[in-house]
Amino acid sequence: MTLTNVNSPLTLTNGVEIPCVGYGTFRTDPAVTAQAVQDAIGAGFRHIDTAMVYENETGVGQGIKSSGVPREELFVTSKLWNTDRGYEATKAAFQASLDRLGLDYLDLYLIHWPANEKQFGPDAAKINAETWRAMEELYAAGKIRAIGLSNFMPHHVKQLLETAKVKPMVDQIEVHPGWTHAAEIKELQAMGILVEAWGPLGGQGAKVLVNPTMQKIAQAHGKTTAQVSLRWIIQQGVLPLPKSIHVDRIKQNMDLFDFELSADEMKEIAALPNLGGQCKDPDEVDF
Ligand SMILES: NC(=O)c1ccc[n+]([C@@H]2O[C@H](COP(=O)([O-])OP(=O)(O)OC[C@H]3O[C@@H](n4cnc5c(N)ncnc54)[C@H](OP(=O)(O)O)[C@@H]3O)[C@@H](O)[C@H]2O)c1
Known part of the structure; x- marks a missing residue:
């Protein structure tokens, strides 16, 4: 698999192609979302990630419309909130x-998050199964090209597979x-x-981008720490979803395909201690 730009496709299990980097919109103020999208x-992104809970789907839709790019050339993701x-x-x-x-598919x-036993006790699995059953029907009806999960750890996925008819194609995790x-x-x-990968730069206010190891590796490649973080994710076969409302950063977050991290650099980054981020355990959250 050779990825040459943010829109190089990865193929999901049902054959649907997904651009290998997506544009994130978490914490993008609804007032600036249309312009940011x-x-x-x-700038060239064709894959946009939003969610009901970001309260900016309307702006995402407006940005899509005003871009003038045909709907079928875009890959749009949204998420079902916990309520x-x-x-x-x-x-x-x-x-x-x-x-x-303002879309029809x-x-x-x-x-967005699995129902967990901390909140729902033994009903958690059933709630996830019923939610998934609706997703499967929407998928079968052709309203969604692919269905998946977010913040499901492998044990949640295995539990879901006990009743699922359609295997999830994607899992979006931090x-x-x-x-x-x-x-x-x-x-x-x-x-x-x-x-x-959500929060691929560590999210707002994390220390990932100012970490000395990240800075050393970035300097060695003539890249920024943000680009190194995104490249480290891509080289694991994982699809990053960087968010920025600034055009210079948006462009930077796309410019990831003219360098490669060595195996040693991959390991050095993987060995970094916790540098912040949300770092939530899906079994412990109470929202
Ligand atoms: N499934 C989930 O539960 C979940 C949770 C969180 C996020 N997500 C998705 O994943 C996406 C990414 O996560 P995230 O938004 O939390 O964090 P992120 O993409 O890791 O980081 C975004 C932060 O980094 C800044 N930034 C972006 N590019 C930069 C660059 N090149 N240099 C320096 N700073 C840069 C942004 O500021 P500016 O905007 O000011 O540039 C923003 O503060 C979200 O937008 C959302 O679509 C999903």
Whole structure:
């Protein structure tokens, strides 16, 4: 697999192609979202990641429209928020997301977080299964080109597979230097699931981008620490979703294909201690 630019395709288990880097929109203020998305598409991004809970789907839809790029050339992901779990609520929430986005289909729809036993006790698995059943029906009806998960650890996925008819094609989890999820990535990939990395730069205010090891490696390649972080993710076969509202950074976050990290550099980055980020355990969250 040779990836030459952010839109080089990776292929999901159902044959759907997904551009190998996506543009993130978490914490993008609704007031600037349309412009940011238009800028990202103008810079060349074709893969946009949003979610109901970001409260900016309307702006994402406006940015898509004003970009002038035909819908079929874009790959749009949204996510089902935790308050909308369950069979009926999932279907309604999906339609509401589509309406806000002004689209008539999604390329990818994800369950944002698994229902966990801390909150739901023994009902957690059933809630996830019922949510997934609705996703499967929306997929079968052709309203979503691929369906997947987010923040599901391998044990949540295995539990879901006990009742699933369609295997999830994607799992979007937090991955960045200092928060590697290395074993989980391998396990998910072995299941045929494409792993996407959220917070690939460590998120807002993390120390990833000012870490001395990251700076040393960036300097050696004439790149920025952000580019090194994204490249480290790509070289693991994982799809990063960098977010920026600044055009210079948007362009920087696309310019990842003219250098390669050595095996030693990959290991050195993988060995970094926790440098911040959200670093949440999906079994412990209470939202
Ligand atoms: N599934 C989930 O639960 C989940 C959770 C969180 C995020 N996500 C998705 O993943 C995407 C990425 O995660 P994230 O937004 O938390 O964090 P991120 O992409 O790791 O980091 C974004 C932060 O880094 C800054 N930044 C971006 N490019 C930069 C560069 N080249 N140099 C220096 N700073 C740079 C941004 O600031 P500026 O915007 O000011 O440039 C912003 O503060 C989200 O936008 C969202 O789509 C999913």
